[in-house]
Amino acid sequence: MDIRAGIAAGNKRAAARLITMIENGEPEAVEIIKENYDKIxxxxxxxxxxxxxxxxxxxxxxxxxxxxxxxxxxxxxxxxxxxxxxxxxxxxxxxxxxxxxxxxxxxxxxxxxxxxxxxxxxxxxxxxxxxxxxxxxxxxxxxxxxxxxxxxxxxxxxxxxxxxxxxxxxxxxxxxxxxxxxxxxxxxxxxxxxxxxxxxxxxxxxxxxxxxxxxxxxxxxxxxxxxxxxxxxxxxxxxxxxxxxxxGNFNKRRQKAIETEILEIFKQNLLDKIERLEKKGEYLSDLTKKVFNKQIDPYTAAQELSSILSKEGGI
Amino acid sequence: MNRPIRVLVAKPGLDGHDRGAKVVARAMRDAGMEVIYTGLRQTPEQIAEAAIQEDVDCVAMSILSGAHNYLFPKVVQLLKEKGGEDILVIGGGVIPEEDIPGLKEAGIAEIFTPGTPTSVTIEFIKNNIKRN
Known part of the structure; x- marks a missing residue:
């Protein structure tokens, strides 16, 4: 099924599939939303x-x-x-x-x-x-x-x-x-x-x-x-x-909603990055063990995780 | 990809007995599926349209009234018309043995008659849906 053409034609089947793709976190879905953002x-x-x-x-x-x-x-x-x-x-x-x-x-x-x-x-x-x-x-x-x-x-x-x-x-x-x-x-x-x-x-x-x-x-x-x-x-x-x-509260509420959404996406992206990082080298599980064994505390562990993340960069 | 299988559980036609459908729906839920339950007395048009909107992998229908030879194939046909030919369609209920070959011919992938363990139905869905 060509989702893009279907969406452009207002086809329900394509729209339904696009929602499924969003639910399943498929990156392609984000691209299609981006392309159509002017209609939103x-x-x-x-x-x-x-x-x-x-x-x-x-x-x-x-x-x-x-x-x-x-x-x-x-x-x-x-x-x-x-x-x-x-x-x-x-x-x-x-x-x-x-x-x-x-x-x-x-x-x-x-x-x-x-x-x-x-x-x-x-x-x-x-x-x-x-x-x-x-x-x-x-x-x-x-x-x-x-x-x-x-x-x-x-x-x-x-x-x-x-x-x-x-x-x-x-x-x-x-x-x-x-x-x-x-x-x-x-x-x-x-x-x-x-x-x-x-x-x-x-x-x-x-x-x-x-x-x-x-x-x-x-x-x-x-x-x-x-x-x-x-x-x-x-x-x-x-x-x-x-x-x-x-x-004027309508616009205020929508702006607030957008702000919340940006932060949610940002958080999700960060979590995705940590997940990908974990596939490379078990950083999170090592830090977890260290905290469990009382070698470090969870606050320090979180700091270490973010410095590993910024070192590893564009994962 | 690790995603829940989506199944529409529907009761087409006029019989008002949905205990079986509910038991199957519950078992599917416990097997990690997302079950859209549409309730009693649905027309084939309602079922096919709901299946498209919900983008399900499978439509599971139950009939106890004897109208299966009309209603099951009708849903398959409507799904095709709406571009949902890749949706797996299965049926259950009180279906006479001699009707089963004809129903399979009409595009119903499998018929589960009374006494079938829910695990059999669930395995069948997992192994036969057309999308990964």
Whole structure:
């Protein structure tokens, strides 16, 4: 398959293969992204996060359908956890999105976390770029079911939608730092259940304590499976976007995201270099033995490793 | 290259029994594969399109309803139309012996009938996917 020609023609099979190449760390994939970088930056990226079972996939499915009615091209990246033991994964987010499978204007890709801990896969950034190149107007990134600290989504999304459900725990959960701080829009899904109003109130009370007086994240009660409240939810997402643009925060957030990405790539390149260095001469394992035998400490070992690396140069 | 094999596990047609498919999916996960599970009552179009978007190495389908002679070959045909002729297609479920040669003729690489250990299916996938 000629990936380059396929990408240029907007072919889904080529795009799907390119994402696989990114996931597998093939250098060729980076080259193709580089060549197409001028096409990147037009898609809006919406993060969908929340605890397991909150209904992230169902909400994403409904929002995507709403946008399809407006004629927009939509991509969905759905991340599920990789087993830390086998390296395998069961990726089940498509179950809630079956009707979108055959829609020409929708591209769904499931990803395993493959060891990443922040609720995403490290290939998400690359997959977003591929879908952006393909001309998608909106890209939804659905995280794994999160606990309290998987907040990597804030590093990639223009708007973070936090999907909550009634009855998750007492109000103290709501004031914990981390996950609750990154929501730009809150949805209380399954609002036909008991405790939905209480959950919404608890989120509102938590938001009362937030410092930002310019923008207050709205809290919407929805029932995604019945398509109730989805339009209002989308309006809230649009309002957040308008605020981000008018306040100048949109560009600030994107710049921050780019900075984070550069540093991530830099770190990865460094780790790759160490891996290649190790193939030449077991420097890391020697240093490890020395630290284990208390001949040196890990700080000194790290310093030695970086001086070996700079001596060996362009590995 | 050391990468996880990606498999789409799908239930085409109208039967609502996916215990077998789930057991196989779980075994594949434990063998280090990334399994995309699509749920019940999928049309061949949905399965083929999902396989393309997910760029899988293998599509594994399970049918208990008796509609395998139509649904399995249909998925193979649609995959070809979409440029996915290199994707390995296998089937499982309650498939009569006499139907198996015809299904293989139609491009289904192997059929696994009830009682097959999951390890046999997994070995088959590992040995027969067309991409390294």
């Amino acid at each position: 930056g037009t898609a809006r990226i919406i993060g969908v996060t929340g605890p397991p079972g909150a209904g992230k996939s169902t909400v994403t499915d409904k929002l995507a359908k709403l946008l399809r009615k407006q004629g927009k091209k939509v991509a969905i990246i759905a991340v599920d956890p990789t087993s830390p033991f086998s390296g395998g994964a069961i990726l089940g987010d498509r179950i809630r999105m079956s009707d979108l499978n055959t829609d020409e204007g929708v591209f769904i890709r499931s990803m395993g976390t493959r060891g990443a801990l922040g609720g995403l896969s490290k290939s998400v950034n690359g997959a977003i770029k591929v879908m952006d190149i393909l001309g998608c107007d909106y890209i939804f990134v659905e995280t794994v079911g999160v606990g309290q600290s998987e907040i990597d989504i804030v590093k990639v999304a223009d708007t973070v939608l936090m999907v909550m459900v009634p009855g998750l725990g007492d109000d103290i959960q709501a004031i914990k730092a981390g996950i609750m701080e990154i929501g730009d829009v809150f949805a209380v899904n399954k609002s036909d259940r008991e405790g939905a109003e209480k959950t919404a109130t608890e989120i509102e009370l938590m938001l009362d304590l937030n410092g930002n007086t310019e923008y207050r994240p709205p809290v919407k009660n929805i029932i995604a499976k019945d398509n109730k409240g989805i339009e209002e939810l989308w309006e809230a997402i649009e309002k957040h976007h308008e605020y981000m643009i008018s306040s």
